[in-house]
Amino acid sequence: GEFNDWNPDATPLTSEGVSGIWEAFVPHVGHGAIYKYQIWSRLHGQVVQKADPFAIHAETSPKTGSVVWDLEYEWDDAGWMAERGRRNAADAPISIYEMHLGSWMRVPEDGNRSLSYREIAAKLADHIETTGFTHVELLPIMEHPFSGSWGYQTTGFFAPTSRFGTP
Incomplete structure (x- = not known):
């Protein structure tokens, strides 16, 4: 990503076992930083860049990068939630x-x-x-x-x- 000048060797991912999830911790990555995963296929040796399937923000199409985003939102709906429980929506x-x-x-x-x-x-x-x-x-x-x-x-x-x- 932007945080490592798009160097695919700078931030290796580690496998989380049979889950299919790969991860890396990158300190000091800023809010809004763009990144992708680089994948080496064992089948044909192809190298492709892919968006993070678990990202919560992405670049606007036609760009395809994932965007580091911190959701700083505090829910303030306790009153509504309490009232909802008193109704029979069925x-x-x-x-x-x-x-x-x-x-x-x-x-x-x-x-x-x-x-x-x-x-x-x-x-x-x-x-x-x-x-x-x-x-x-x-x-x-x-x-x-x-x-x-x-x-x-x-x-x-x-x-x-x-x-x-x-x-």
């Missing part, structure tokens, strides 16, 4: 609004760009309340290489797509 009415974040709403005065996660949150909450839906079902928001796939070509199962902002 007997409640349900009306599901299914949507794709990238095509739901655009900003024409800014190059027809998609909304950011924060912009979507405010507008979507208002829209759902106005229309009377009870639930929102998002089409895949995981990182993916091709926008036209609507997220169904997942490359980062733990990374929300960087198209709309950071984690």
